[in-house]
Amino acid sequence: MAEILTPDICVIGAGSGGLTTAAASAAFGVPVVLIERGRMGGDCLNYGCVPSKALLAAAHHAAAIREAPRFGVSAGEPQIDFAAVQRHVADVIATIAPNDSVERFEGLGVTVLKASAAFVDARTVSAGGRLVRPRRFVIAAGSSPLVPPIEGLAETPHLTNETIFGLTTCPEHLVIIGGGPIGMEMAQAHRRLGAKVTLLDGETALGREDADLAAVVLDRLRAEGVTIEERTRVVRVAGEAGRIQVDVERRDGSTATIEGSHLLVAVGRSPNVEGLNLEAAGIDYDKRGITVGRDLRTSNRRAYAIGDIAGGPQFTHLANLHAGLVVRAILFRLPIRTPRDTLPRVTYTDPPLGQVGLTAVEADAQGITAEVLTWPYGENDRAQTERRTEGLIKLVVGRRGRLVGAGIVGHAADEITNLLSLAIGKGLTVGDLRDFVSPYPTLSEIGKRAATSYYVPYTRRPFVRRAIAFLRRFG
Numbered sequence: 001m002a003e004i005l006t007p008d009i010c011v012i013g014a015g016s017g018g019l020t021t022a023a024a025s026a027a028f029g030v031p032v033v034l035i036e037r038g039r040m041g042g043d044c045l046n047y048g049c050v051p052s053k054a055l056l057a058a059a060h061h062a063a064a065i066r067e068a069p070r071f072g073v074s075a076g077e078p079q080i081d082f083a084a085v086q087r088h089v090a091d092v093i094a095t096i097a098p099n100d101s102v103e104r105f106e107g108l109g110v111t112v113l114k115a116s117a118a119f120v121d122a123r124t125v126s127a128g129g130r131l132v133r134p135r136r137f138v139i140a141a142g143s144s145p146l147v148p149p150i151e152g153l154a155e156t157p158h159l160t161n162e163t164i165f166g167l168t169t170c171p172e173h174l175v176i177i178g179g180g181p182i183g184m185e186m187a188q189a190h191r192r193l194g195a196k197v198t199l200l201d202g203e204t205a206l207g208r209e210d211a212d213l214a215a216v217v218l219d220r221l222r223a224e225g226v227t228i229e230e231r232t233r234v235v236r237v238a239g240e241a242g243r244i245q246v247d248v249e250r251r252d253g254s255t256a257t258i259e260g261s262h263l264l265v266a267v268g269r270s271p272n273v274e275g276l277n278l279e280a281a282g283i284d285y286d287k288r289g290i291t292v293g294r295d296l297r298t299s300n301r302r303a304y305a306i307g308d309i310a311g312g313p314q315f316t317h318l319a320n321l322h323a324g325l326v327v328r329a330i331l332f333r334l335p336i337r338t339p340r341d342t343l344p345r346v347t348y349t350d351p352p353l354g355q356v357g358l359t360a361v362e363a364d365a366q367g368i369t370a371e372v373l374t375w376p377y378g379e380n381d382r383a384q385t386e387r388r389t390e391g392l393i394k395l396v397v398g399r400r401g402r403l404v405g406a407g408i409v410g411h412a413a414d415e416i417t418n419l420l421s422l423a424i425g426k427g428l429t430v431g432d433l434r435d436f437v438s439p440y441p442t443l444s445e446i447g448k449r450a451a452t453s454y455y456v457p458y459t460r461r462p463f464v465r466r467a468i469a470f471l472r473r474f475g
């Protein structure tokens with residue numbers, strides 16, 4: 001008879017969401033079982049955020065060397081040892097890995113089972129020959145690369161985010177299907193590290209972003225030599241390792257065959273529902289993931305689903321936020337309502353593109369009467385000193401000056417997005433963004449300048465001018 005564990009909480013998946021849930025629960029002394037079938041740390045540490053940002057960091061160094069002569073500094077064409085670049089990526093992962101390790105979590109008092117979890121019934125999960133029957137389940141099993149139904153893809157060697165960081169030589173010509181954040185980040189990283197890159201998108205690249213902001217990133221990638229073809233459908237792929245043919249059909253009806261050395265598929269994610277036997281637990285799901293309400297509860301009242309598998313936006317910070325909310329609900333019976341329309345996101349190209357809350361188009365679709373304030377990087381003194389003048393900020397301002405959205409593309413826009421996220425998350429107004437003191441010269445001043453522009457029409461109002469004239473009489 002299998003051993004039965006009866007913790008308070010059973011967490012399935014040791015990625016961003018699962019690890020945060022387990023660590024936070026264990027910190028309160030609550031018994032937790034954490035089940036992971038693959039590498040501790042999940043996608044973010046092993047195949048996602050961390051390796052992609054580490055690869056981009058190397059690529060940005062190469063770009064900085066190429067750009068240096070503009071500053072009167074010369075270093076020649078950068079010499080890129082691609083195997084050493086990948087060793088740097090692996091080293092960054094290895095440095096962070098102890099934080100997510102079995103040893104660390106066991107040290108926190110968590111029971112870690114390295115096995116695949118599958119539901120047996122509504123109250124029980126089986127993993128590695130043991131049964132776990134907790135008070136609550138938290139399903140944080142994540143997502144995997146979506147494999148689109150393209151003719152020939154299954155038989156043709158191709159890369160995904162799970163394999164691309166294992167390359168030890170730079171692809172001669174990397175063809176990327178998909179112009180979302182993965183496709184765009186990988187396109188720039190590989191181009192800067194010496195590859196020829198062609199990116200194909202069936203619709204528009206960075207299509208979820210504000211079109212003016214996305215255009216800045218697309219222009220930069222194109223200027224660096226990335227070929228980006230939008231509204232281009234991949235109809236067939238064929239070939240062998242090192243010689244891949246990609247047949248495309250463009251929206252204008254023309255067709256072409258693109259020859260590349262490597263193919264990366266980055267067309268979205270598929271939730272890891274297979275193998276969990278969710279039917280046995282009465283947990284509903286569809287192709288987007290497990291069905292949850294804003295309280296993150298599934299159709300089984302004992303089970304919550306968080307992170308990528310919960311069918312919403314897919315970000316590490318959202319998985320972490322979900323984890324915190326679920327722990328509060330389980331431990332303290334506090335009600336959960338996942339926040340709407342305040343989530344930040346960043347695409348870490350150079351320049352990076354950040355968005356918090358609603359874009360102007362989304363505000364309009366929600367029937368919100370909004371004013372859009374923009375300010376260009378070129379009008380910011382720090383951007384001039386750094387010679388990084390491409391980019392702009394857009395503030396979307398609703399009734400009574402409340403900030404309902406902000407998007408920014410340009411140098412250090414990733415970090416500036418934090419300030420905008422604080423402002424929008426706390427329900428601040430355009431006046432708040434105007435009034436705080438921003439040290440000079442910093443790039444963040446760009447938000448303040450955009451906010452100040454909201455008041456320009458007030459300075460011209462006859463009433464305001466008359467009031468100033470009246471007050472002048474008093475000396």
Ligand SMILES: Cc1cc2nc3c(=O)[nH]c(=O)nc-3n(C[C@H](O)[C@H](O)[C@H](O)COP(=O)(O)OP(=O)(O)OC[C@H]3O[C@@H](n4cnc5c(N)ncnc54)[C@H](O)[C@@H]3O)c2cc1C
Binds near residue numbers: 014035042142306315
């Ligand atoms: C290339 C790439 C770059 C990214 N960059 C960023 C970024 O810069 N910023 C950002 O916020 N987000 C980024 N993301 C998204 C981010 O990685 C995910 O949103 C995040 O990892 C989701 O966390 P999670 O806990 O839901 O799932 P995961 O991290 O995927 O963890 C799920 C875990 O569950 C395990 N598992 C699955 N099924 C079972 C089972 N039956 N039994 C036991 N274990 C199971 C898996 O092995 C996995 O370890 C990126 C993603 C990719 C692919």
Ligand SMILES: NC(=O)c1ccc[n+]([C@@H]2O[C@H](COP(=O)([O-])OP(=O)(O)OC[C@H]3O[C@@H](n4cnc5c(N)ncnc54)[C@H](O)[C@@H]3O)[C@@H](O)[C@H]2O)c1
Binds near residue numbers: 182183201207346347
């Ligand atoms: N910086 C970040 O935060 C970051 C970075 C990478 C990934 N992620 C997360 O990972 C998730 C997945 O990213 P992604 O880039 O794979 O997916 P995505 O869904 O964001 O973008 C996929 C792109 O592929 C295109 N596409 C879809 N099917 C296609 C086809 N058959 N042919 C050609 N083009 C096609 C779409 O038009 C879209 O532009 C994202 O939702 C994001 O949340 C985040």
